[in-house]
Amino acid sequence: MSVSETIVRWRYRFVPDHLVGEILSKNWIDNAIPLIFLMVVVTVFGSAIPDFFGAANIANLMRQWGEFSLLVLALTIVIVAGGIDLSVGSTFALGNIVALALLNVAEWSMPAVVAGTLAAGAFVGLINGVLVGYLRLRAFLTTLVTLIIVRAVVDMLLLNYSVKIAGSFIDSDEWYFLGEGSILGTPFSVVVTVSLAVILHLVLSRTRIGWHILAIGGSRRSAHNVGIPVRKVVCATYIVSGTLAALAGLLFASRLGGAGADTGIGLEITALTAAVVGGNSLGGGRGSAAKAIIGSITVMLMVNSLVRLGITSGANSLLLGLVLLLAVAIDVRWVKNRHKVLSNVYVSPTLAILPPAPATEAPSPYALNDGLNPVEQIGLNEIDGPEDVILDDDDHIYSGNRTGDIIKFFAPDYKKHEVYAHIGGRPLGMAFAHDGSLLVCVGGMGLYRVTKDREVEKVTDETNRSWFSVIDDSRLKLADDLDIAPDGRVFFSEATVRYEMHDWPVDCLESRGNGRIVCFDPNTGVTRTVMKNLLFPNGICMTHDSQSFLFAETWGCRISRYYFDGPKAGTVESVIPDLPGYPDNINRASDGTYWLALIGIRTPSLDLALKMPGFRKRMARRIAPDEWLYPNINSGCIVRFNEQGEILETLWDLGGENHPMITSMREHKGHLYIGGIFNNRIGRLKLEGADTNWTGPQSYRRQT
């Protein structure tokens, strides 16, 4: 092996290319940029300002942050629903003056003051909500106008009451507790804000109304079409927003106790900047309480630090404007381009060197012949994509199809068929359990069981999560084939954890080994991953020793044997390391050997491409998926082999007339029944000299 080849080998072994795409596909990546920005802000100002992290500074900042963050939360709720509420600044001022006026001038009791203030905020929100939600005005202009009107009202209130407010003294500990009290050393306003943020998070992520809000923000029209009461929900978001803004004003009033003309002026811009800097998308559908918190901390720190650095007020609005522009620009570009980048980098090919393909000419055991020529066709054009076929003791054929049904063909002539059960998903490999129920691997769903009473039950659809995988590999994406051990354990293969059913050939371009074999134990009900990092594990077949099974790795072109019991438990042996094609299902033959379906034959071009990951990467990025170099899955053959890996027999369909495209075959009473995932028929081939009484289920039953 040359040096450069070694370097390439190590590069693809140790650089995890696939993680980029996987990280980009996570939802939390939306928070990454704001969080990094926050850290930058903390670092910059932390080093520029002495005593930045001092206890006094932090305590002072936190109290202010509590009030400010409430405004940002208020704005976030509205933004997530696709609107905007600029009136929060004025409502904040209104809350401030109303609270003070009620307390000092009207001399209400504390609870009444709180209720009255919140009601005032809710009323402003209601006006906004009716105008924007029900009358469908433009949120931005409408709330701008209410901003002006509420500000004018505040000014009028100030004219009338500010002298009285300044002149009276409040003798109420509860009142001062709002602004200056602490719970367990944490300022009261922070406690309020954090608990409201937690509630908001739970509402948005876990409740029906929260999902409605997100749906409306995502697409108002679609939300309306699916029956969400759009107008009511939008109106409600403004009411909540107004209430929260008034609450912030109340806390502010208690802390400072004075009503100034400039209270809350320009606050809406600051709050808007905070909401957007945190990563809430203008236009809705994307946003969370966590983002609001991150954004509010960032902006709060920036504004306060500038004041402490003694920079003039102009710099403040300059910075706010710049940050707002930058944040919106990043947000717009991010939303627009994220999926493009993702589709560019998600396919991440790696180095895969296959052993040389054996010849398919005589004297090779794989030599071409026309053994499949006499195949009879069952259900021609009546079945769409029978990936696997299986027969029961009464000779009926069962097979999955593309639309998620299990179809039953009736013996003896197989002219009639019925939908035996409807599962959904994509039924693939099948096996009969000892109690006679049919276990089915369903692509996109997991492992399912059809009982003898034709009831569909889920057996398992998740396994243990790997510690360090980025994508959630606990769900079963593409359960492929299964077999049942004598003690009832079900071993099944999951072809790939990175692609959905409809993208399965793309996994070949990666050839990383994204597949695994999973075991479901019916005695404990536990599902555990047995083997990982397999190259598209596909067919599984129990050997006759009750301690091991054979499994095929499609893109690896090899058959291996895994011992799950006995002295060699946990080890893997190679059985056939170099197949001329891509192996699919393996099943038992009547004489103790095994049948293997080759879904397609390797091509020199793809073999070469597999050695050139850079080439495949460029291909995946630059040209449309339709033009990619895919493995040949159109014409294959059937191979019989024994446990030593010797090829005993090969059956081809030379002209591709009767049964090209093979993914599975079952021997049953002297006949071989053949299925193909892209085929429109089930094939039936009479086997010369085979045991005409042998059936698969019997063979398994003898063992137990």
Added chain:
Amino acid sequence: MKFFGRVSQEQIVFGLAALLCIGFAITLQGFLTPNNILNLIRSVSILGILGVAMGLVVIGRGIDLSLVSVMAISIAWTLQLATDGMSLPLALALGLTFALIVGMTNGFLIAYIEIPPIFATLAMGTLIYGFGRYFFFGLDVMYMPDDAHILTWFGQGVLFGVPVPIFLFAGVCFGAFLFLRYTKYGRYLRAVGDNQLAARITGVPTRPIVVLQYMLSSLIGFIAGIVTAASVSSMNTRVANSTFIYDVILVVVLGGIGLSGGRGGIRNVIVGTLLIGVLLNGMTIMDIQYTVQNVIKGVILLTAIVIDTILNPRDEQTAQQGDI
């Protein structure tokens, strides 16, 4: 709805303005004197000029919230430069360049980065106010230097017995009218405002047009700034933070230029300006408190937007997601 169908909003507003005029003329002493009328028009001519700028942008389905900031900061900088001894033409040229650069930046952010216009210009207004305060001058109010008094003619001069700002207002209106009606780019602008995607498909260079529309608005804003500074011999940059910009929007929306773009023309701006002028003048004569005036203006603007929404329902097919 039928009633609105037959009578355009422009006519309604004009009728309203006339009614108000009659009402004020009967009830208010000294309203219907030639002096007051000229004064009225003179006082709203700046608002009208800005209304033309905003009108052009709104016809192109945008909005320019940075208009007043551009006006204040570019002129204030000009005055600062002139005070520092620079020759007036050069100072004016620099101020104009600054305004155009801001307009171009607005257009670039909106057309190429695809930031919603409302946010781009809102942030831009805040940004350039801070920029001016930090880099250009330290005071809130910039006074006109002595050697720049030629400029004051634009604000305080009288031609044929009519104040010069009124001529300027008329000139800007006429220029914008010619632009919209008779030039290729004016028609493109309307096409882009009516349906951007369709305009793009037919081969209109939509992005450069959007940039052009914001540069035009900055240019007209600069002219309005000259008139403002000339009228009072100073420029108060605090106007950038005031609610003046909403008066401008009020003019445009009241006049009947739909916010969904593509509709309306310069006539609508003139009608809107007249109504607002009459209203403001009347309220001032009646000595209504400033804050109450704000409430009244706000309620009128809200009503105008409601009527606008009913008359020009937003087209769900061409409305962009996130178009708020």
